[in-house]
Amino acid sequence: MNPAGSRRHVRHRPSPGSGADRSGTLRHEGDRSEVLEHRPEVAFSARRTTQAVMKRWRxxxxxxxSVTLIASELVTNAIEHAGPPLALHVRRETQGGAILLGVTDGGQADSEGTWTISCAEDEHGRGLTIIGTLADSHGTHTHRxxxxxxRARPTT
Incomplete structure (x- = not known):
């Protein structure tokens, strides 16, 4: 664990000469990925990180x-419904400037998170609806x- 207690920064670097990552996505300077501990309090860290990146990008x-709320909801969903590890990715397309948010998790958890099981049915379950309303596009990539x-959000 680092001195901050909950996160580790990983800076994205463009591939030499291309400005693209391995998937072919063009990278924007200042893209950021952050490994987070798998606990409810990290939603705050995700919001703070996202706000700092948005400020840097003006x-x-x-x-x-909107982007901060999307990041918070994605991280909260991962904590409540998926296992570790957990990471937040904030990227910006070089062409068009759309903001891309990603949360990587360890896949479906064996049981629901403590918040989900501790509250009434109508007190949770709105996160993906909120995200769907705010995001321009979305998807999930399952891996090993x-x-x-x-989620992607265009800039104005």
């Missing part, structure tokens, strides 16, 4: 608030060690 307030859920 993104408008409305978009910053879990899943990565991603």
């Amino acid at each position: 993104v408008d307030t409305d978009t910053t608030e 060690n879990g899943a990565t859920t991603h």
Whole structure:
């Protein structure tokens, strides 16, 4: 664990000469990935990280608030419904400037998180609806060690 107690920073670097990552996605300077501990308190860290990146990119307030809420909901869903490890990815397309958020987790958990089981049915389950309303596009990529859920939000 690092001195901050809950996160480790991983900076994205473009592939030499291409400006693209292994998947072919063009990278924007300042893209950020952060490994998070698998505990409820890290939703705050995800919000703080997202806000800092949006500020660095000089993104408008409305978009910053929407993107921050999407990041928080994605991380919360991963904590409640998936196992570790957990990581937040904040990227910006070089062409068009869309903001891409991703959360990588360890795949379906054996049981629901403590918050989900401790509250009434109508007190949870709105996260994906909120995300779907705010995001321009979305998807999930399942891989050997879990899943990565991603959402895109255009900038104004």
